[in-house]
Amino acid sequence: MVLDHPPRPARRPCWRWFLTLLVALLPPAALAEDKSHIKPAAEKSFRVPYQLTDTKHILVRARINGKGPFHFIIDTGAPTLFVSTESAKKHGLEAGKEGWSEFEKLEIEGGPVLEGVKARVETPFQVSGMNAMGLPGIRLDGMLGYTVLAHYRIELDLTKPHMIWTRIPWQPPAPQGISENGQAPAEIAVMGNMAKLLQMFIQKRPAPVFVQRRMLGVELSDSGSGVTILRVLPSSPAALAGMKEGDRITHFQEKPVTSLADLHALAAEHAAKEELSIQVNRGGKEQVLSVKTGRGL
Amino acid sequence: MNSFAAFCLLVVVPAQAEPAPAAPPRPQVAKATTVPMEVLRSKHIAVQIKVNGKGPYRVIFDTGSPVTLLSNRIAEETGLISKDQAKTPALFGARGMGTAKTLQVGDIVVEDAPVMIMDHPALKAAGRVLGQLDGIVGFPFFCRYKSTFDYEAQTISFVPVEYRGVGMDMMQMVLVMMNDRSGKPLQKVQSPTTLWGFRVERAEGDPDAGVVVKEVLPESPAARADLKVGDRLLELDGTWTESVEDTYRAAAGVPAGQAAKMKIRRGMDEISITIVPKSGL
Numbered sequence: 142m143v144l145d146h147p148p149r150p151a152r153r154p155c156w157r158w159f160l161t162l163l164v165a166l167l168p169p170a171a172l173a174e175d176k177s178h179i180k181p182a183a184e185k186s187f188r189v190p191y192q193l194t195d196t197k198h199i200l201v202r203a204r205i206n207g208k209g210p211f212h213f214i215i216d217t218g219a220p221t222l223f224v225s226t227e228s229a230k231k232h233g234l235e236a237g238k239e240g241w242s243e244f245e246k247l248e249i250e251g252g253p254v255l256e257g258v259k260a261r262v263e264t265p266f267q268v269s270g271m272n273a274m275g276l277p278g279i280r281l282d283g284m285l286g287y288t289v290l291a292h293y294r295i296e297l298d299l300t301k302p303h304m305i306w307t308r309i310p311w312q313p314p315a316p317q318g319i320s321e322n323g324q325a326p327a328e329i330a331v332m333g334n335m336a337k338l339l340q341m342f343i344q345k346r347p348a349p350v351f352v353q354r355r356m357l358g359v360e361l362s363d364s365g366s367g368v369t370i371l372r373v374l375p376s377s378p379a380a381l382a383g384m385k386e387g388d389r390i391t392h393f394q395e396k397p398v399t400s401l402a403d404l405h406a407l408a409a410e411h412a413a414k415e416e417l418s419i420q421v422n423r424g425g426k427e428q429v430l431s432v433k434t435g436r437g438l
Numbered sequence: 439m440n441s442f443a444a445f446c447l448l449v450v451v452p453a454q455a456e457p458a459p460a461a462p463p464r465p466q467v468a469k470a471t472t473v474p475m476e477v478l479r480s481k482h483i484a485v486q487i488k489v490n491g492k493g494p495y496r497v498i499f500d501t502g503s504p505v506t507l508l509s510n511r512i513a514e515e516t517g518l519i520s521k522d523q524a525k526t527p528a529l530f531g532a533r534g535m536g537t538a539k540t541l542q543v544g545d546i547v548v549e550d551a552p553v554m555i556m557d558h559p560a561l562k563a564a565g566r567v568l569g570q571l572d573g574i575v576g577f578p579f580f581c582r583y584k585s586t587f588d589y590e591a592q593t594i595s596f597v598p599v600e601y602r603g604v605g606m607d608m609m610q611m612v613l614v615m616m617n618d619r620s621g622k623p624l625q626k627v628q629s630p631t632t633l634w635g636f637r638v639e640r641a642e643g644d645p646d647a648g649v650v651v652k653e654v655l656p657e658s659p660a661a662r663a664d665l666k667v668g669d670r671l672l673e674l675d676g677t678w679t680e681s682v683e684d685t686y687r688a689a690a691g692v693p694a695g696q697a698a699k700m701k702i703r704r705g706m707d708e709i710s711i712t713i714v715p716k717s718g719l
């Protein structure tokens with residue numbers, strides 16, 4: 142047991158409910174005639190790339206009626222597709238009756254396509270809250286819930302850069318709303334209002350800046366006894382610095398290199414550096430080369 | 439006004455939780471384990487769990503939840519909080535974070551599972567219609583597995599993987615944010631470990647899809663794939679390349695020596711070429 146007693150003063154305010162995405166309530170309008178069906182043929186598998194947000198949400202990109210890309214959280218805690226009002230408006234998607242829309246085409250990055258997809262156009266407070274504070278590190282446009290996910294067998298492995306989505310040839314039954322009187326229960330309204338209030342007091346986190354590693358233009362091999370240059374691309378930064386095929390890289394920015402993993406860790410650490418010091422062993426002789434790095438992959 | 443103080447004033451929640459030592463839960467099984475899921479009328483997923491050997495309890499399985507959450511009822515029954523603690527008034531019954539010695543989902547047992555204790559209003563509301571729901575199983579559990587969701591078969595199967603990326607939790611993140619007044623953006627380094635031999639750019643306000651190839655190094659994988667300066671790269675290995683970041687992210691997902699498709703627009707034509715990146719830099 143880890144919770145101690147008696148209570149300490151409020152040092153760690155507990156409000157993470159705010160970031161918990163559980164959208165339990167659907168308006169009474171049922172999804173009875175959900176016509177979504179899939180192209181192409183059944184049982185096809187897709188590699189769907191995803192990103193993990195800073196808030197530990199699994200995010201995929203999708204286009205709706207050719208517009209976007211939209212950023213959606215993969216959310217088994219949501220019964221349907223939610224598109225935030227703001228994002229729908231920005232991309233010219235119209236909200237239908239009582240906030241329900243039917244989109245002609247939903248294309249998910251990596252290949253899955255659904256047609257005639259019913260969706261809620263509304264902004265769950267969790268999404269607006271996280272966006273307002275910049276917490277996820279990437280803009281969120283909504284969630285992909287059951288009505289989309291249930292068409293696929295979905296394999297998620299966070300050690301791999303893609304999910305595997307395999308079409309299941311069945312028609313998932315439509316979700317039913319569970320609100321008792323068509324209104325959100327009072328507690329949830331309270332939660333939403335608190336979330337809005339909090340946003341006013343927290344400074345928005347700036348969007349992250351991406352730094353791409355620079356390029357040398359060498360093919361490398363790790364023979365087990367060090368990192369050897371297999372090929373130097375002509376007129377590449379490495380070629381201009383005098384690197385040669387067969388050179389063994391022993392140091393990178395004065396740090397020793399014994400494996401490819403070492404080298405790539407150092408390359409990441411000095412990702413933006415325009416000039417690098419690289420020490421090589423050529424035929425038993427050490428020499429230090431200064432390389433003006435290039436941009437590109 | 440100091441926003442941190444304001445924040446504390448706003449959320450007057452007795453937070454008596456001791457932060458859990460960051461011991462990651464260890465999967466106890468080595469092969470695929472299939473767990474039945476109950477697809478609720480609302481189409482949320484419910485699973486049966488045991489906490490510290492007690493239960494079973496019915497909870498929601500939520501890939502959209504960054505935390506695993508337990509109600510005060512479970513927390514009290516399983517000894518995570520005392521009876522007195524459970525009675526102390528708190529907004530949404532929020533008691534902070536705790537650590538379950540064991541958290542069992544189907545036949546899978548994880549040890550030292552970080553859990554958040556509170557009565558989530560959405561669970562309460564859903565429970566009134568769908569039957570009692572006492573928590574949410576979220577990211578800290580499923581990140582340890584290759585998880586396969588099948589709504590038709592009504593199962594989730596789990597194969598343990600070596601995922602070590604849990605890192606900072608969100609509460610810490612928010613506290614850091616509020617204490618860090620620098621407003622400096624976080625730097626994210628993109629550092630693929632492969633050599634491709636091309637450079638792309640995207641002009642500000644470019645109305646068309648994709649990134650434009652600005653340079654192709656001779657004899658590089660890109661040159662051998664016949665990529666040309668001026669081509670518009672639309673997709674790399676199935677990833678939409680709407681930005682330079684997208685391009686690097688996609689490249690980072692392709693191991694050296696593995697063929698990847700590039701969808702490009704060249705003039706009026708849309709063509710697909712195959713590129714094989716090399717181990718390199």
